[in-house]
Amino acid sequence: MKVEDIKTKERIPLKKYVTFGIGGEARYLAEPRTIEEVKALIDFAESEGLPYFILGGGSNVLFPDEGYEGLVIRMAALSQIEVDGEYVIAEAGVPLKRFILVARDAALSGPEPLIGIPGEVGGSIVMNAGLREREIGELIESVTILTYDGIIEDLPPSELGLAYRSSKIQDVGIIVRARFKLTPGDQEHIDQEIQRFLERRKATQPYGVKSAGCVFKNPEPDVSAGFLLDKAGLKGFRKGDAMYSDIHANFIVNLGEAREEDVRFLIEEGKRRVYELFGYELEEEIVLVENPGGL
């Protein structure tokens, strides 16, 4: 496999590929269609000393305004999915919504609470995305990883270091595929649950606007970052076109042309106020990408 054969573009605005709508240009952006292509790109980047970043649905990342002077590997074209009895096998770039609907069509239950989370399978496992009722990690039978040494291996969930909105997968390599074990159920009931969770989400979160989901992790299971930010008066607090949502204080929304620096300012201000008022040191849930620079 030659790296020149893989669909790669130069100087691509990253804001098009992230739900926040923020970010300068990627020096290179590649969209591998197969696991072999992912491997060829990683081998190429490693051998050339080219910094690279793996991009899923882009729903949890903040890219720098000055862009990413390296290779962004976007996983969206790795999008095969199949059902095998009670198992669903999905490649990393399959959107969560598609995974949930394929499972529903096969009358398989488990992922319904995740509806409305705009990520892909790979990125969602890395972040162990979820909500009180369900985390994606609970559904995993095994995950296929391309290690940084170029080896493809299947790991069980016990070896993924899954925790609240985090995992240790990125210490080992890149997710290329996952095998989920679901529970046979009644299709109509599954459909109702999907609708119920979607409606609840629409009622409690800013929906259909540019954001990257929750900015901070909850500092304790029963202490919500959104509650603390609200009490610290951050709802509606704005810098440029970036603003703490007035619907849910743990969301920063991009009202138009928000810049990374505006968001970073709001993040620091949120941390400062919550620490001063409540003594909690908030930790980011969103991934703040640094520009490796120097190409």
Ligand SMILES: Cc1cc2nc3c(=O)[nH]c(=O)nc-3n(C[C@H](O)[C@H](O)[C@H](O)COP(=O)(O)OP(=O)(O)OC[C@H]3O[C@@H](n4cnc5c(N)ncnc54)[C@H](O)[C@@H]3O)c2cc1C
């Ligand atoms: C409106 C909205 C609502 C949201 N609601 C929720 C919610 O309820 N619960 C929740 O947990 N999250 C929520 N999020 C956050 C986000 O959707 C999840 O974290 C999501 O699952 C991230 O997946 P992604 O594919 O977009 O990953 P990305 O944002 O693209 O990437 C996240 C991280 O994973 C890495 N990564 C991506 N793919 C791979 C791969 N294949 N292999 C290795 N590393 C990879 C990236 O390098 C990055 O570090 C919400 C976001 C939005 C915008």
